[in-house]
Amino acid sequence: MKYIDEFQNPDLARRLLDDIRSTVTRPWALMEVCGGQTHTIIRHGIDQLLPDPVELIHGPGCPVCVTPLEVIDKALEIASRPEVIFCSFGDMLRVPGTGRDLFQVRGEGGDVRVVYSPLDALRIARENPDREVVFFGIGFETTAPPNAMTVHQARRLGIRNFSLLVSHVRVPPAIEAIMQSPDCRVQAFLAAGHVCSVMGVGEYPALADRYRVPIVVTGFEPLDILEGVRRTVRQLERGEHTVENAYSRAVRPEGNPSALAMLEDVFEVTDRAWRGIGVIPDSGWRLSPRYRDYDAEYRFSVTGIHTREPAECRSGEVLQGLLKPNECEAFGTTCTPRSPLGATMVSSEGACAAYYLYRRLDATTDPLEASPVA
Structure with a gap:
């Protein structure tokens, strides 16, 4: 396959859906660990096309x-300073x-x-x-x-007038935290293909074995998602829990060796x-000691900023998979893209934004009327 359109072919989608329907015999709960995949799922109604x-x-x-509220507040504090040019996506x-x-x-x-690249920010630093x-x-x-x-x-x-405000996170520890939650209902994972293109799949087999969950590395188009679901459901029905790469x-x-070497040189793992x-x-x-001079938190002395999350925003429950966006009482009323309570409503990969954008305002939307893969 060479073109994106081929990964949205409705005939192939129906065949994958038929295969899933013929395989599944009992309820299964799968989690996709990527906001881009979430938008594909909601945009095409894939979650509603799947068997019950x-x-x-x-x-x-x-x-x-x-990205936690206190990091946003640190960004606001730094960006407010007259000597600073603050660059962001x-x-x-x-x-x-x-x-x-x-x-x-x-x-x-x-x-x-x-800016559209961190190198744009570095260029601005050289020019200023x-x-x-x-x-x-x-x-x-x-x-x-x-x-x-x-x-x-x-x-x-x-270039000494450049620094980085860092809030980078890693997927495998998040999967482990989800599985350790007493409220966890997840029985399998669709892993994010772009993350694995960088890091490889080496961290996932231990998670699959420890928690006895299938993990299928999946892409971002409708057929990618459906193939990931098909492979996951087959494993669950067979009582298997292995790592599969459906995004080869x-x-x-092994991932991307050059990217891994750069991460090893510049960063070190930390709690987040x-x-x-x-x-x-x-x-x-976080930046390793060798690069600590480029850490904006230390350069601008904002390490002491600590903030509590607003109680009225339930995005934490959405992010943990405990709540669907349209099950939140604020969704679409006091929380909209124009007046968001949390980041999940304004981010281009946020689940709340996906539900709002594609009019999934309640659970009664008919996917057969709107879905390109139906």
């Missing part, structure tokens, strides 16, 4: 959504902190700029040697290597707080 015994649970796979600008967001900081006179340039480095294993490379380049080129066109078992979830041991990265 198969439930898809949305996991904490949105990097913007899991656009999806972070409307994420609410305590009382405001980065758009408001920009409206108040802060120099907040949207009299200003401090900070890049907001968030995300999973997919965005960590380019951010690491940018810090490596800054050090190599001797992009994922190699996840928004709405709490601290997960060894679930993130």
Whole structure:
């Protein structure tokens, strides 16, 4: 297959759905661990096209959504300083902190700029040697290597007015935290293909064995999702719990050696707080001592900022798969993309944003009317 359209073929989708229906004999709950996969599922109505015994649970796979409130507040504090040019991807600008967001900081006179690569921020630093340039480095294993490379380049080129505000997180510890929760209903995982394209699959077999859950590495198009579900359901019905790679066109078992080497050089593993979830041991990265001079938290002395999550936002339950977005009483009423209570409503990969965008306002939407793969 060479083209994206081939991964949205409705005839192939029906065949995969028929195979799943003929295989499943009892209820199974599967979690997709990627916000991009969640948007594909909701956009195409895949969760509603599946047979009733198969439930898809949305996991904490949105990097913007899991960035904790206190990190947002640190970003707001740094971005407000007159000597700073604060650079970020656009999806972070409307994420609410305590009382405001980065758009408001920009409206108040802060120099907040949207960039499309961390290297854009490094270029801005070279062009503005009299200003401090900070890049907001968030995300999973997919965005960590380019951010690491940018810090490596800054050090190599001797650019001293550049720093990184780091909030990188790692998927395998999050899976372990989910499985250890007393409220966990997850029986299998669809692993994020882009994460595994960087990291490989080496960390997953131990998780599959320890918690006796199938883990299938899956892509992002409708047929990718359905194939991942098909393989997962087959394992569950057979009582198996292995790691399968259903995204071999992009994922190699060993991952990307160059990216892994860069991560090893620039970052070190650390405990990380996840928004709405709490601290997960060894679930993130921070700059290693060798690169500590490029850590914006230390450069701007904001390590002491600590913030409580707002009680009215239930995004933590959504991120843990305990609540569907349209089951929240604030969804679509007091919480909308124009007036969000949490990041899951404004992020391009947030589950709440997907439900709102594709009008999944309640559980009665007929997928056969709207789904391209129906």
